[in-house]
Amino acid sequence: MLATKTIGEAKDTLRKLVSYSLDGDGNAPPVFLWGGPGIGKSAIIQQIVSELGMDVEENFIDLRLTQLDPVDLRGLPKLDSDEFVRWSIPHFLPRDGKGVLFLDELNLAPGAVQNAAYQLILDRQLGEYKMPSRWVIISAGNRPEDRAGVNPMKSPLSNRFIHWEVETNIEDWKDWAYKNDVDERVIGFLNFKPEMLYQFQPEQSEHAFPTPRTWERVSQLLEIGFTDTNDIASAIGLEAAREFQSYISMKEELPNPQQILDGENIIPERPDILHVIITSLIETAKHQTGHEQRLMEYAEQLPTEFTVLLIKDALRAGIQLQKTQKFTKFVQKHKGTIIENTQNIT
Structure with a gap:
């Protein structure tokens, strides 16, 4: 072995x-x-x-x-x-x-x-x-x-x-994905369903199946403008493409993340919706400046696992949360145990 x-x-x-x-x-x-x-x-x-x-x-x-x-x-x-x-x-x-x-x-x-x-x-x-x-x-x-x-x-x-x-490991993959500008819809979906990162079944005969490499292909297809289910299926297979498209449809029905950055406290109870909001929020904030304090305020209102998710992924995306007073207090309060390895990301 x-x-x-x-x-x-x-x-x-x-x-x-x-x-x-x-x-x-x-x-x-x-x-x-x-x-x-x-x-x-x-x-x-x-x-x-x-x-x-x-x-x-x-x-x-x-x-x-x-x-x-x-x-x-x-x-x-x-x-x-x-x-x-x-x-x-x-x-x-x-x-x-x-x-x-x-x-x-x-x-x-x-x-x-x-x-x-x-x-x-x-x-x-x-x-x-x-x-x-x-x-x-x-x-x-x-x-x-x-x-x-x-x-x-x-x-x-x-x-x-x-x-x-x-x-494969979803945390390692996200470290790479944020550094390489992978489409936030792909990151958000795999945050929500990390088991879909790798779905290779040797006994099956499909030509296309989810792997870190083929999810990168999906990101490239989205950048070019190919969003049809069959186009996405050409990279990851039909079943995975259908699940991904369901996630996209749900994302399009949610509030604009800019509303949260501007101060609205939109905190849905459904975990799948929270996953969508968090990745959309990070994608919006990383192209702007001055939202670090607001992101920490919002993160502290979420259930613990989503607080950790938001903070770690925001740091991966290059958002300087560690420069805020709230981040320092948060790390001191939890003594680094809740957000394991966050210091390495920074």
């Missing part, structure tokens, strides 16, 4: 491993991330490279082994003299500097290609090629149960990696 981490936990641990190698303290062990399709395994690697101040173009190599033949890794032989043959070094392998070599979809590659990669992963070299010391090897792939057509990984290769199974 594999060790399990959320996307956020995996990202934090990988950042430490990468930093360890970049600082020249030693070679970090190679890591293999296992997980279902579309959960963001590949995306977090690029994020780590950027967050550590490196250039993705120069310090990140995304090598898809499914697109290579064994000779592509080893390099072509060339005659060095009348007696010797040397192997040319593939141009895509790092020569110097520092960074991350990302072997995506490793277990989708044929066995012969995996064999060719074995020496690179095990010994950090291929023939005469040696990988620079400040480069880290990270790999990722789907699980056998995901029906992704994976090939068995041989034991000597598997034994070289540290293995983590990565899972």
